[in-house]
Amino acid sequence: MSESLTLDKPRSPRRPAARRSNFELYSWLFMRISGVALVVLVLGHLFIMNILDGGVHRINFGFVAGRWASPFWQFWDLAMLWLAQIHGGNGLRTVINDYARKDATRFWLKVLLYVSMVLIIALGTYVIFTFDPNITD
Amino acid sequence: MTATAEVSTGSRGNQPPVPDGAITVTLKVRRFNPEFDDEPRWDSFEIPALPSDRVLNLLHYVKWYIDGTLTFRRSCAHGICGSDAMRINGVNRLACKVLLKDLLASGGKPTTITIEPIKGLPVHKDLLVDMEPFFEAFKAVKPYLITYGNEPTRERIQSIADRERFDDTTKCILCAACTTSCPVYWTEGSYFGPAAIVNAHRFIFDSRDEGAEERLDILNDVDGVWRCRTTFNCTDACPRGIQVTKAIQEVKRALLFKRV
Numbered sequence: 001m002s003e004s005l006t007l008d009k010p011r012s013p014r015r016p017a018a019r020r021s022n023f024e025l026y027s028w029l030f031m032r033i034s035g036v037a038l039v040v041l042v043l044g045h046l047f048i049m050n051i052l053d054g055g056v057h058r059i060n061f062g063f064v065a066g067r068w069a070s071p072f073w074q075f076w077d078l079a080m081l082w083l084a085q086i087h088g089g090n091g092l093r094t095v096i097n098d099y100a101r102k103d104a105t106r107f108w109l110k111v112l113l114y115v116s117m118v119l120i121i122a123l124g125t126y127v128i129f130t131f132d133p134n135i136t137d
Numbered sequence: 138m139t140a141t142a143e144v145s146t147g148s149r150g151n152q153p154p155v156p157d158g159a160i161t162v163t164l165k166v167r168r169f170n171p172e173f174d175d176e177p178r179w180d181s182f183e184i185p186a187l188p189s190d191r192v193l194n195l196l197h198y199v200k201w202y203i204d205g206t207l208t209f210r211r212s213c214a215h216g217i218c219g220s221d222a223m224r225i226n227g228v229n230r231l232a233c234k235v236l237l238k239d240l241l242a243s244g245g246k247p248t249t250i251t252i253e254p255i256k257g258l259p260v261h262k263d264l265l266v267d268m269e270p271f272f273e274a275f276k277a278v279k280p281y282l283i284t285y286g287n288e289p290t291r292e293r294i295q296s297i298a299d300r301e302r303f304d305d306t307t308k309c310i311l312c313a314a315c316t317t318s319c320p321v322y323w324t325e326g327s328y329f330g331p332a333a334i335v336n337a338h339r340f341i342f343d344s345r346d347e348g349a350e351e352r353l354d355i356l357n358d359v360d361g362v363w364r365c366r367t368t369f370n371c372t373d374a375c376p377r378g379i380q381v382t383k384a385i386q387e388v389k390r391a392l393l394f395k396r397v
Contacts, residue, residue, distance in 0.1 A: 020354065021357075021358075023359075024357065024358070024361070024363035024364075025363060025393065027363070028363045028389070094364075097359075098320075098321055098324055098364070099324050101324070
């Protein structure tokens with residue numbers, strides 16, 4: 001009966017009748033959870049790096065090598081890197097969705113965003129796992 | 138349509154006598170006539186008005202006694218029909234519900250009131266916008282009762298508590314003040330907008346309705362509730378005092394916990 005009602009008119013021809021995707025729901029949820037996690041991770045990081053035991057003045061190669069000798073700090077930095085990149089990237093994705101007016105602009109801005117995200121995540125992860133404290137010269 | 142030269146007189150002839158206690162205020166109106174203008178322009182009118190006048194009275198004064206070409210919508214003029222939503226001093230209001238005394242400059246300084254069409258919808262002329270995209274979004278959320286199975290022989294009974302759940306969102310008059318106050322709607326019109334979500338909420342949380350899942354599916358889309366940035370512009374703009382942002386959050390929660 002309701003099928004014959006002309007009232008039911010999709011907003012745009014691009015919209016399929018029933019597209020079941022929870023992507024936007026999960027990305028929204030991810031922003032909340034990663035946001036809370038980042039508060040702890042980033043504030044903890046800033047406290048250790050800038051305030052504790054003389055702050056920035058003690059940071060050198062040896063200090064970094066000492067911290068990354070422990071899997072705990074490796075994991076801390078890794079989590080911070082991934083969460084910050086994906087959280088920030090997802091935020092920028094919504095900004096691009098909101099403000100880009102042309103489909104082409106939106107597409108290329110997102111390509112740029114995703115490429116930069118992948119590059120930085122890959123480079124950072126590579127450094128954390130392959131860091132060699134015994135480097136010479 | 139025959140294009141006529143711009144008429145400088147109002148549609149009701151000479152200006153009436155100025156009443157006692159009237160103040161002269163400047164009404165700055167953003168105007169656009171597609172027959173003459175390439176770009177919107179600003180027109181200013183000096184109007185004698187009483188503090189108890191509504192902004193709609195000022196617009197009537199312009200149309201009736203100064204410039205009959207001023208174009209705007211209004212019907213009931215008492216905040217029920219939702220025709221005269223416009224941007225008054227930068228915020229969306231119904232012109233028939235804003236009193237001049239609330240807009241007067243402090244300390245007896247001269248008052249200027251700016252009037253613009255609501256943002257985000259195509260302007261036809263002056264304050265008259267094309268409401269069709271707004272109603273398309275409204276229709277897309279299926280704002281009518283959906284039931285399956287046999288019709289009951291008696292009325293569909295609902296408890297007071299069940300009615301209470303969607304009471305707030307039944308008040309919507311579809312004036313578009315909320316949707317056109319939303320920054321996400323301004324830049325990209327594909328977002329459903331607050332008004333459509335409010336009207337979906339009205340049926341999603343109705344215990345007699347069985348279409349909640351369909352509507353939630355529609356609002357789970359890229360252009361659905363997840364585009365809401367909770368800026369509260371909609372709640373501030375609603376002339377009926379609907380807690381619009383709260384309604385949107387309740388829809389998000391229903392989606393998140395898969396429970397209405």
